[in-house]
Amino acid sequence: MNGGGIAFVRAAGDHFTVGRRHGEARRAALRAFLDDGLCRLNHVMPARVSMDTLRPTVDAYREAISSATPGLAEEIRGLAYGAGIDPDEAVLLQLRREIMGYLKVGAAAECTTYARVGSAGTGDSVLAQTIDLNGNLDDQVGVLDVTVTGARHRTLVLSFAGLLGYLGLNGAGLAVGLNLVLGGEWRPGLPPYLAIRHLLDTASSVDEAITVLRGLRLASSRSITVCDQEKAAWVEVLGDEMRVVEAAQSMHTNHVLHPDLVPYDEINIFARNSSVRRLDACASGLAGLPHPATVEEHFALLSTEPIRVPDEGDIRRERTVAAVVMLPGRGELHLRPGDPSHSRTHVFSLS
Numbered sequence: 151m152n153g154g155g156i157a158f159v160r161a162a163g164d165h166f167t168v169g170r171r172h173g174e175a176r177r178a179a180l181r182a183f184l185d186d187g188l189c190r191l192n193h194v195m196p197a198r199v200s201m202d203t204l205r206p207t208v209d210a211y212r213e214a215i216s217s218a219t220p221g222l223a224e225e226i227r228g229l230a231y232g233a234g235i236d237p238d239e240a241v242l243l244q245l246r247r248e249i250m251g252y253l254k255v256g257a258a259a260e261c262t263t264y265a266r267v268g269s270a271g272t273g274d275s276v277l278a279q280t281i282d283l284n285g286n287l288d289d290q291v292g293v294l295d296v297t298v299t300g301a302r303h304r305t306l307v308l309s310f311a312g313l314l315g316y317l318g319l320n321g322a323g324l325a326v327g328l329n330l331v332l333g334g335e336w337r338p339g340l341p342p343y344l345a346i347r348h349l350l351d352t353a354s355s356v357d358e359a360i361t362v363l364r365g366l367r368l369a370s371s372r373s374i375t376v377c378d379q380e381k382a383a384w385v386e387v388l389g390d391e392m393r394v395v396e397a398a399q400s401m402h403t404n405h406v407l408h409p410d411l412v413p414y415d416e417i418n419i420f421a422r423n424s425s426v427r428r429l430d431a432c433a434s435g436l437a438g439l440p441h442p443a444t445v446e447e448h449f450a451l452l453s454t455e456p457i458r459v460p461d462e463g464d465i466r467r468e469r470t471v472a473a474v475v476m477l478p479g480r481g482e483l484h485l486r487p488g489d490p491s492h493s494r495t496h497v498f499s500l501s
Contacts, residue, residue: 155289155487156291156292156293156485156487156496157175157176157179157290157291157292157293157309158292158293158295158498159171159172159175159176159292159293159294159295160294160295160296161294161295161296161297162296162297162298162299163297163298163299164224164298164299164300165221165222165224165225165228165298166224166225166227166228166231167228168225168228168296168297168298169224169225169226169227169228169229169230169231169232169314170228170229170231170232171228171232172225172228172229172232172233172294172312172314173228173229173230173231173232173233173234173235173240173312174232174233175232176233176292176312177232177233177234179290179311180233180235180243180311180312181233181234181235183243183290183311183312184235184239184242184243188200188201188242189242189243189246189311190285190286190287190465191246191249191250193285193465193466194250194284194285194465194466195249195250199249201236201238201239201242204238204242204249205238207245207249207338208238208241208242208245209238210338211241211244211245211248211338211339211341211369212238212241213338214338214339214340214367214369215241215244215340215341215344218339218340218348218366218367219340219344219348221298221300221301221351222314222315222344222347222348225298225314226240226241226244226314227240229243229312229314233312240312243311243312243313244312244313244314244341244343244344245341245369246285246311247330247341247343247370248336248341248369248370251336252330252332252336252416260282260283260329260330260404260468261279261280261281261282261327261328261329261330261403261404262279262280262282262329262401262402262403262428262429262431262432262452262457263277263278263279263280263327263328263329263373263375263384263401263402263403264277264278264279264375264399264400264401264402264432264436265277265278265325265327265375265376265377265382265399265400266377266382266398266399266400266436266441266442267377267379267380267381267382267398267399268379268442268479269442272442272479273379273477273479273480274442274477274479275323275325275377275378275379275382275477275478275479276377276442276443276448276475276476276477277319277325277326277327277375277377277382277475277476277478278327278448278451278452278473278474278475278476279317279327279328279329279375279452279473279474280452280457280458280459280470280472280473280490281308281317281470281471281472281473281474282459282468282469282470282471283310283468283469283471284465284466284467284468284469285465286465286471287310287311287471288471288472288487288488288489290310290311291308291309291310291471291472291485291487291488292308292309292310292311293306293307293308293309293483293485293498294306294307294309294314294318295498295500298351301351301352302322302351302352302353302354303320303321303322303324303350303351303352303354304320304321304500305318305319305320305321305347305350305351306318306319306320306481306483306498306499306500307347307350308472308474308483308485313343314343314344314347315343315344315345315346315347315348315350316328316343316346316347317346317474317476318346318347318350318476318483319350319476319477319478319481319482319483319500320350320351320353320354320478320500321481321500322353322354322355322378323354323378323379323478323479323481324349324350324353324354324355324356324358324359324376324377324378324478325376325377325378325476325477325478326346326349326350326359326374326375326376326377327374327375327377327474327476328342328343328346328372328373328374328375329372329373329375329402329403329404330371330372330373330404331371331372331373331386331388331404331405331406331415331417332371332404332415332416332417333371333388333389333406333411333414333415333416333417334371334387334388334389334390334391334414335389336369336370336371337369338369339366339367339368339369339370340366340367340368340369341368341369341370342368342369342370342372342374342387345363345366345368345374346374348362348366349362349363349374349376355378355380355381356376356377356378356380356381356382356383356396357381359376360376360383360385360394363385363387363392364392367390368387371387371388371389372386372387373385373386373387373402373406373407374387375400375402377400377476377478378478378479379478379479381396382396382397382398382399382400383395383396383397383400384400384402384407386406386407386408386411388406388411388414391410391411391414393408393410393411395407395408399436401429401432401433401436402429403425403426403428403429403432404417404421404422404424404425404428405417405421405422405425405426405429424456427456428456428457431454431456431457432451432457435451435454435457436451439451445475445477445484445495446495448475449473449475449484449486449490449495452473452475452486452490453473453486453490453491454491458470458473458489458490458491460489461489469489470489470490471487471488472485472486472487472488472490473485473486473490474486480499480501481499481500481501482497482498482499482500482501483497483498483499484496484497484498485497485498
């Protein structure tokens with residue numbers, strides 16, 4: 151456990167061994183989280199669910215995960231073994247967002263992300279974002295430092311409550327972040343959080359990451375931001391449709407931006423208004439930010455409203471539960487857990 155209350159797990163070996171080590175380190179915490187309203191799903195969803203009612207869904211996703219990323223399926227099996235939990239529970243931990251699905255009314259915030267490409271040879275590229283979630287998940291934040299036998303890269307992954315992936319960077323100098331967008335069919339497939347971990351394990355550049363993404367059938371819609379020392383891009387995925395926009399400075403919130411996909415955006419008007427405000431604030435803030443800027447200058451931007459979403463005291467409402475500034479060229483993940491305007495910066499490094 152990091153001194154700031156951040157769960158930190160370093161693991162090396164084959165996928166099963168990495169999962170087992172992760173599970174052993176988080177055994178008590180994962181059991182408590184699963185017992186808390188079934189990983190808090192029953193605190194945030196309109197209708198109660200149970201492990202029994204979810205097993206057919208879990209089985210369908212397990213099959214899709216095993217087909218797309220057999221190594222990560224083994225790692226989930228190792229997680230269950232190490233944590234002493236039911237294998238179905240270990241899969242469920244990867245599926246919380248897909249189980250929640252999306253409502254045409256409700257959600258108002260789900261992350262603000264931006265990337266800037268640095269000058270050649272400086273290591274100054276940056277990918278930064280807030281993480282806006284419901285469920286009061288700031289007490290579940292963790293960092294995984296993973297070296298898998300046979301994988302191309304060592305990775306640093308931000309994780310919540312047993313997730314094998316969420317966002318992060320790898321030793322090749324690639325960083326990956328994400329935003330929720332709403333649209334397309336949500337179906338059994340590879341959850342985007344696991345897809346991001348797969349990218350970090352296998353891709354060395356923005357171009358390679360986009361190629362890998364094109365070969366995956368994602369379970370749910372997302373915008374995924376990728377950044378290396380030469381290029382940044384966001385990739386919108388709605389069902390089987392995927393669009394890519396490259397830019398030296400890339401920004402995304404939660405409404406669909408690519409004109410081909412805008413007609414299929416299902417974000418509700420209240421969430422869209424929030425998303426537009428945050429995107430405008432991000433653009434304005436970046437315009438006033440030095441290039442390159444310091445990590446703390448980036449956190450200052452991430453800590454301002456409306457980019458930072460405050461706690462309204464309702465577990466069902468999204469709020470900022472963490473913020474990260476990643477420097478992929480330096481192999482550094484800087485993290486502020488909880489409300490970034492009130493927490494200190496923790497540094498995790500591959501060096």
